[in-house]
Amino acid sequence: MKIQSWLVTGATGLIGQALVKTLVAQGHEVRILGRTLRSVHGASPYAWSPTRGQFPLDALDGVDVVVHLAAASVGKRWTGAHRRAILESRTLGTHLLRESMVKVGFKGTWIQASAIGIYGNKSQLCDEHTAYGHGFLAQVAQAWESAAQFEKTGPFRLVRMRLGLVLSPKGGTLAKLLPIYKFGLGAPLATGEQFMSWIHLDDVIQFVTWVASNPEAEGVYNVVAPQAETNVSFSRTLAKALNRPHWAPNVPGFALSLFMGEMASLLLEGQNVIPSKLLSAGFTWKHPHLPGALQNCTS
Numbered sequence: 534m535k536i537q538s539w540l541v542t543g544a545t546g547l548i549g550q551a552l553v554k555t556l557v558a559q560g561h562e563v564r565i566l567g568r569t570l571r572s573v574h575g576a577s578p579y580a581w582s583p584t585r586g587q588f589p590l591d592a593l594d595g596v597d598v599v600v601h602l603a604a605a606s607v608g609k610r611w612t613g614a615h616r617r618a619i620l621e622s623r624t625l626g627t628h629l630l631r632e633s634m635v636k637v638g639f640k641g642t643w644i645q646a647s648a649i650g651i652y653g654n655k656s657q658l659c660d661e662h663t664a665y666g667h668g669f670l671a672q673v674a675q676a677w678e679s680a681a682q683f684e685k686t687g688p689f690r691l692v693r694m695r696l697g698l699v700l701s702p703k704g705g706t707l708a709k710l711l712p713i714y715k716f717g718l719g720a721p722l723a724t725g726e727q728f729m730s731w732i733h734l735d736d737v738i739q740f741v742t743w744v745a746s747n748p749e750a751e752g753v754y755n756v757v758a759p760q761a762e763t764n765v766s767f768s769r770t771l772a773k774a775l776n777r778p779h780w781a782p783n784v785p786g787f788a789l790s791l792f793m794g795e796m797a798s799l800l801l802e803g804q805n806v807i808p809s810k811l812l813s814a815g816f817t818w819k820h821p822h823l824p825g826a827l828q829n830c831t832s
Contacts, residue, residue: 534746538562538595542581542626543602543646544573547704548696548737552600555738564592566603583625588633597641598745601630604646604677607670608706611795620673627680635687642690644744645681648674649695649730649755654802656728660809661695661753668798690751692744697730697757697806699737700820702830706799710771711831717777723786725765727803730757733820733829743816755808762823764803774827 539556543549544565554574556563563576566589570578579592583603593599605622609615627645634643651674652659653666665675678693700707713719737756744750762770765783772779789797808816820826 534559534742536560536562537597537745538564539598539600539745540564540566540579540592540596541576541600541602542566542630543604544576545571546602546604547699547701548646548734549602550574551701551734552602552738552741555742559742564596566592581626581629583629584621586629588629590633590637593634593637593639596639598644599630599634599639599641600644600646600741601627602646607796607799608709609796610793611669616669620676623673623677624680627677631681631687634689638688640688642692642745643681644692644694644741645678647678647693647695647753649697649757649804649806650674651678651695652804652806654727654798655804656726657805659755659804659806661755666804668802669795670798690748692751693753694737694740694744694756695753695806696737697732697755697761697804699734700731700826700830701734703734707771707830711775714771714775714777717772718781719768719772719777719779720781721765721768721783722789722800723764723783725763725768725783727764727801728761728805729764729767730755730761730804730806731767731823731826732757733818733826735819735829739819740811740816747814750814752810754810755806756811757806757808758818758823758826759808759812759821760823761803761805761807764800767823770823771827771831774824774831 565576605618650670653671
């Protein structure tokens with residue numbers, strides 16, 4: 534992979550930190566865009582404010598690849614205020630970023646984060662051509678992608694990565710589950726039949742660098758492992774990876790709803806997603822199977 538100049542938003546998040554660390558280690562010139570001038574792994578920081586429409590255009594000078602990851606976490610209780618933050622953190626930043634790239638005549642590669650939640654709650658197999666679903670997260674993902682105006686093909690290459698459940702011991706859902714399972718209290722949620730389409734953090738980084746070095750890659754990609762797992766299968770596999778028992782009864786769905794409110798849909802619903810385009814392209818996963826992925830995260 535040739536040395537390139539990168540601009541990354543959301544660099545303090547789980548994916549952003551891992552991506553910046555990898556790019557810097559590979560010798561790339563890396564700039565990050567955040568609300569403050571905080572450096573991450575030695576990358577050059579620039580400050581922006583999507584709510585105020587403020588963007589440092591010089592951050593795009595000579596940049597080959599833009600990776601837009603900035604977004605408010607969905608892993609907090611969905612109050613009215615946080616629902617707005619979830620939506621606006623995605624749409625305002627994406628719209629401002631596109632406007633700025635057009636303004637400076639950016640001609641590189643734009644990799645835009647999205648989520649498989651766009652398909653809604655589906656047990657049938659979903660590929661990149663599956664129709665949009667319903668519900669809050671599906672609507673957010675649709676608005677997120679619409680803000681990028683992908684139907685307007687500019688002078689730059691556009692790639693949407695619809696991310697599944699990202700596995701890492703350093704953050705996200707898995708980091709919250711590990712203490713529970715280490716105490717031997719892990720259990721399936723509700724019926725346990727809902728699908729979990731997952732991806733190891735290493736393979737998210739692998740995908741981003743693969744896109745940057747493959748000019749024919751464009752459009753929508755489901756960034757997930759080759760095969761989804763049911764919640765009960767995921768739960769058993771995680772317990773086995775930790776060498777812990779898996780005897781606790783299923784956690785009732787109504788209890789999760791009472792405790793978490795609408796946010797419980799993150800755990801009670803799911804999507805059975807297949808990465809059709811990556812499979813067709815011959816993409817190589819570092820962790821294609823769940824047992825090995827979880828073993829890597831827990832060792």
